[in-house]
Amino acid sequence: MTLIIVLFLAGAAVALSAPAVAVFDRRAGWPLSLLFIAGAVLLWRELPTLSGGGAITYQAVWAKDFLGPGLDVSFAVRGDALSIFFALLALVIGAVVFVYSASYLHNKSGNLTFYLFMSGFTLAVLLLVLADDVVVLFIAWELVSIGSFLLIARSGSGGEAGSMRTLILTFTGGLTLLAALMIMATQAGTTSLTGILHSDFWAEKPWMVTSLGVLIAISAFTKSAQFPFHFWLPEAMAAATPVSAFLHAAAVVKAGIYVLLRFSTVFYANQVWHVLLITVGMGTAVMASLFAIQKTDLKKLTAYSTVSHLGWIVATIGVGTPFALAAAVIHTLAHALFKSSLFMLIGVIDHQAGSRDVRRLGVLWNKLPFTFTAVTIGALSMAAVPPMMGFISKEGMLEAFTQAPISNGAVVVLLIAAAVGAVFTFTYSARLVTGAFFDGPRDMSGVKEAPVSLWLPAALPGLVSLPLAFTVSVLDTPVEEVVFAINGSQPHVHLALWHGITTPALISAGVLVAGVIGVIIRRRIYATLDPLELFPMTGNEALQRFIGLCARWGKACANMADSYSPSRHLLYPLLVILGWGYWMLLGTGVDGVLLAPRVTGIDQPIDVLPLVIVVVSVAALVRARSRLNAVVLLGTAGVGVTLQILALGAPDVALTQFLVEILIVVIMMMVIRQQPAEFHVTSARRQTYAASLALAVGGITFAAVWALVGRHERSEIALWYLNNAPDISGGDNVVNTILVEFRALDTMGELSVLGMAGVVIAAVVHSIPKHPFQRGTHPIPLIDPESNSLPMRQLSTYLVPVLAILSFLIFMRGHQSPGGGFIAALVAGGAIMFGYLKQGTDKPIVGHNTPFVLTGAGVVIAVADGFWGMAQGGSFLYALHGHALGQHWSSSMVFDIGVFMAVLGMLTLAINALGGYLRPGNDKPLHKHRQGGAQNTGATMTGETNRQALSAAETQAGMVPDEPDGRHSATAVAVKERTGDGSGNRHPNPGDPPQQPPAHDTDTTGGKEN
DSSP states (O other): OOOHHHHHHHHHHHHHHHHHHHHHHGGGGGHHHHHHHHHHHHHHHHHHGGGGGEEEEEEEEEEEEEEEETTEEEEEEEOOOHHHHHHHHHHHHHHHHHHHHHSSSSSTTTHHHHHHHHHHHHHHHHHHHBBOBBHHHHHHHHHHHHHHHHHHHHTTHHHHHHHHHHHHHHHHHHHHHHHHHHHHHHHHTBBBHHHHHTTHHHHHOOHHHHHHHHHHHHHHHHHHHHHTTTTTTHGGGGHHHHHHHHHHIHHHHHHHHHHHHHHHHTTTTTTHHHHHHHHHHHHHHHHHHHHHHOOOOOHHHHHHHHHHHHHHHHHHHHOOSSHHHHHHHHHHHHHHHHHHHHHHHHHHHHHHHHBBBBGGBBOOOOSSSHHHHHHHHHHHHTOOOOHHHHHHHHHHHHHHHOOOOOOOOHHHHHHHHHHHHHHHHHHHHHHHHHHHHHOOOOOOTTTOOOOOOHHHHHHHHHHHHHHHHTGGGHHHHHHHHHHHHSOOOOOOOOOSSSOOSOOHHHHHHHHHHHHHHHHHHHHHHHHHHHOOSSSOOOOHHHHHHHHHHHHHHHHOOOTTOSOOOOOHHHHHHHHHHHHHHHHHHHHHHHHTTTOOOOTTTOOGGGGHHHHHHHHHHHHHHHHOOOOHHHHHHHHHHHHHOOOOOHTTTTTTHHHHHHHHHHHHHHHHHHHHHHHHHHHHOOOHHHHHHHHHHHHHHHHHHHHHHHHHOOOOOOHHHHHHHHHHHHHHOOOSSSHIIIIIIIIIIHHHHHHHHHHHHHHHHHHHHHHHOSSSTTTTTSSSSOHHHHHHHHHHHHHHHHHHHHHEEEEEHHHHHHSSSOOOOOHHHHHHHOOOOOHHHHSSOOOSOOOTTTHHHHHHHHHHHHHHHHHHHHHHHTTTTOOOOOEEETEEEETHHHHHHHHHHHHHHHHHHHHHHOOOBOTTTSSSSSHHHHHHHHHTTTTTOHHHHHHHHHHHHHHHTTTTTSTTTBBBEEEEEEEBBOOSOOOOOOOOOOOOOOOOGGGGGGGGTSSSOO
């Protein structure tokens, strides 16, 4: 349970962020860091159990039989030496960054989002490195991407572009990781990460190893900022300094390193893996180090140095030998220490001097003595100067390069590139120190040393590098255990400052000499390199060009169907049907049998009735001029389809279809109120063309359906459900049990889609700009709204309670007979629809937030039922069964309640959004203004005054006959609202001069006229 407790502590940090900030504000980092330290202590105590390849584990079935019988997806976490190493790194560095943030941040400056996102991000990183199921691994991977996006984006407009680039590139890596993990899971027959890494298919299918290795490498490159994905990391420097110190030194970028180390055990013998990682890694290291020398912003300089050092680690992992993996682990530790320290210390310089640009700084070494000392120690470790920890790790990587599984000539080239990269590393490390403390032109006389609470946490990780270098042998055994956890081999690590005169020692000596010379002539080097354009375009420009290319390609594809003409949309389905049908017929014709015989008993005489209804309805629909008639006929055609479904023996589906048709007709009527009453007249030539295309598509589709459908018996899975579902679920309604038990996870996904569809409807409707009334619309129900709705009100008085009771009964019987939460919600939605239709006004049927609450609560209830099933039955959404009061009960009823609420929320949102009518230029529903006017004058609008108002509005709007029979088109109707004293005023049309509203039209409800 240790791992669960650690994850719980990280989750507690997320939950407690809000109250901690409310009490401590910026100093909330102190109590929150204690949670991280507690987690680190718990993991530290487990280290003895990790020796010899040991691990601590926890597993709970998440989706039972996901890949087949006995093949489950589990919430599985596993802490071996590699996982614990990265988890400790995240927790310890995270705790230090939180303590630093308590002094670095300002009070009342959005600290809640900082601590909330940072805590959530830490939880995601822990879940990633501890995951032992590839589904959990992928979810955590994506959460890390989202967390980094949020932390960068919260910095304001300056971080908007960088956060989007980060999201695009890291999500690209997520797609390649998803592809690789799914292939691995299907080939291994399990989603267990440990099971996949020990599967036999790696040896049985070596041709697949290369493809999977490339996919994993690309995924890691996006996270670890390797070429060509390197440019997102420097752009992410818009984030706050504590964010950079954590994300880009010990978290996001290390996620890619972790994945490479974890999967290196299965790619160790693959030459493509070696060449790809060594080439990309060392190329990135040299390139980024040169970029770093050119930077005058200390934070960006450090960012490019991060990219460079990650390249060193990637190249070392690419070597693949046990010693190389040990060297990569050591440098991962060393880099996390000195880089997190340097990021925070740069924040101290910026905090005290007001800038981090070397061109705007001055001599600071005597003003910030402690900061200067700490930066110098960190920079020496980064430059691999003895006796720093960075020197030991770099020596190990150089030694590993000499063992690279490539040709001798390639090894020489690799060592030369490493030497050049090391010289560049020394140079930019020197620029960091000299630029920040010696070479600046500005007067820094007013600058004072930062408080201890600010510079000490920042200096602490880097300062650890110095004593650790002299006692580095204590890391021998832990590093060996980490490597053993990776590939089961013992590298026999012996870490020390001096190993004698070796090739790495000679290279290091040459680098130190060249570096010192570079410091002496640094001004000449900077003057030469700073204005130099090393590439024809930057990474950002390349990404923008790629996005532009994709946009042009997408537009070209969209243009094929980007038309209001239905014929354009029918053409391509016609071609697809023709091609598919020809291929199918050709495929079956090879054996001399054109078509399989139709299944007997499918065609019945009763099928003629729905066919006639559909054909007649569609024929009338084609001839309809009125939009209202077209909607009604469309619903009639839907009724015909419903009858056909019922005739085929699917009452549950038929009932659902029938209710949906009814509700859709009413909702479509709400939409067409905003459109002209009739369709515009098209030319005879156009009608002929459309009719020909429609007949062709319809005829070919009919032929294809007749030829290809109904010629096979029920599938095996359908027969299994029919034979086994009643016994397993205790319910005779197989359709319902599939929805709420066997395929409940699919249904839960559909609930989320329903909720998002409702949000989209609301967003689209509210995004429509305010404007005067358009053609064919009226501001109020014609003639007399109150009298018009009287019959409906009388009917609803009796019908709505009946529908409510019917909805309850249908819900309760759903497990045994046609019904369930979805159908019950549709019936309840019908009752609400009647309530809307009986109104004489367009006021919302429920409160503005009610639909969102209903939908959200439905999804939450469904998820809660899933966790209940996992806790009691061992699998997410596992259905629990029992008997009470002489009845069989199932926990799936709770899930069905969630379905009911989500569907009802969607329907009420559609009615609210599409059924209401907003007064042009004002966000208030029209009935409010009518009520407001009546309140001001003490009068009530009667049917007669409504008729007068409508007539006056039409006259003022200049309505003219627009059809031969004199029917009005209601062009730009502007409502003249009548008040008690008989006066009124007109809404201005576009172009009218502004008018001062009369005093009696003032809104008395607290609003303001626009």
